[in-house]
Amino acid sequence: NAGVTQTPKFQVLKTGQSMTLQCAQDMNHNSMYWYRQDPGMGLRLIYYSASEGTTDKGEVPNGYNVSRLNKREFSLRLESAAPSQTSVYFCASSEGKNRGRYGYTFGSGTRLTVV
Amino acid sequence: DAKTTQPTSMDCAEGRAANLPCNHSTISGNEYVYWYRQIHSQGPQYIIHGLKNNETNEMASLIITEDRKSSTLILPHATLRDTAVYYCIVSAYSGAGSYQLTFGKGTKLSVIP
Numbered sequence: 001n002a003g004v005t006q007t008p009k010f011q012v013l014k015t016g017q018s019m020t021l022q023c024a025q026d027m028n029h030n031s032m033y034w035y036r037q038d039p040g041m042g043l044r045l046i047y048y049s050a051s052e053g054t055t056d057k058g059e060v061p062n063g064y065n066v067s068r069l070n071k072r073e074f075s076l077r078l079e080s081a082a083p084s085q086t087s088v089y090f091c092a093s094s095e096g097k098n099r100g101r102y103g104y105t106f107g108s109g110t111r112l113t114v115v
Numbered sequence: 116d117a118k119t120t121q122p123t124s125m126d127c128a129e130g131r132a133a134n135l136p137c138n139h140s141t142i143s144g145n146e147y148v149y150w151y152r153q154i155h156s157q158g159p160q161y162i163i164h165g166l167k168n169n170e171t172n173e174m175a176s177l178i179i180t181e182d183r184k185s186s187t188l189i190l191p192h193a194t195l196r197d198t199a200v201y202y203c204i205v206s207a208y209s210g211a212g213s214y215q216l217t218f219g220k221g222t223k224l225s226v227i228p
Contacts, residue, residue: 004158033215042202042218043159058215090158094214103149104216106158 002026006091006107013081021076022108023091031094032074033058033104034066036087043090045108049074081114088112119203124223125198133190135222137203140184144209148179149216150188152199159202159218162188193226200224 007022025032031049035043035058045058049068063085065077074093078085088111092104120138127133135138138180150162163170163177165186176189178210190197206214 031197035218040220042220045217048215059217088156092158103151103161104166105161108158109156114147 004091004093004105004107006089006110008110009108010111011113013078013112013115015082017081018077018079020078021089021091021112022073023075023107024073025091025093025105027070027093027105028071029093029095029105030071032068033074033092033094034064034074035090035092036060036085037090037109038087046076046089049081078112081112083114086112086114119219121203121219121222123220124225126225126227127190127193129195129228130148131225131228132164132166133154133188133193133197133224135188135201135203135224135228136185137187138185138201139205142183142205143207146205147203148177148183148186149204149206150177151202151204151216151218152197153202153221154196159191162201186197195226195228197222198226 004025033048034046037043044060047066049055052071057064067075089110090109091107094104147164147166149164151159154160163175165177179186184200199225200221202218
């Protein structure tokens with residue numbers, strides 16, 4: 001089982017460029033999340049999607065947009081990348097209702113550098 | 116969501132039990148306690164969660180005090196592969212079909228040979 005798959009694994013962008021980070025899960029989970037993690041810090045929630053067709057802002061949404069394309073896929077878009085968005089981005093999914101026995105399942109991350 | 120307090124770092128001898136404490140004195144009645152860990156720069160891994168009863172699974176045990184203001188994660192026989200940052204999180208179901216986890220800085224556990 002693949003779990004949560006993130007692409008790409010690494011990316012270097014120039015300031016002002018745009019890109020979309022892709023995330024897909026194969027566990028039939030209802031909820032999906034995007035986090036960022038800066039060096040030496042915990043994870044901060046950017047956006048989440050409680051269920052297909054809904055999205056909501058998290059703690060640090062500025063500079064990002066998301067799309068819940070279908071139940072499996074949840075993408076994160078940087079419209080005009082800034083150096084402050086240099087970070088490791090993690091996608092996660094969960095059953096949502098009743099929490100699920102296994103909590104969140106995280107992907108392996110996308111390491112993004114904006115120069 | 117309630118805030119948690121964890122020690123910045125801890126050491127544990129290989130083969131011994133690792134006991135990781137967490138304070139969550141402002142936890143409310145409907146908030147669960149979750150534990151995750153992050154090995155090196157990988158994605159966080161779910162360990163265990165509970166509401167008020169002690170819980171055990173194949174990875175660890177979770178002991179929650181009767182007043183629910185603190186908890187302890189126990190790794191019964193720590194190995195070198197358990198070296199990681201451990202996050203204690205409290206969160207409530209949002210009612211919108213989801214719940215959000217807020218990660219602090221966690222406890223850096225080093226298992227010593």
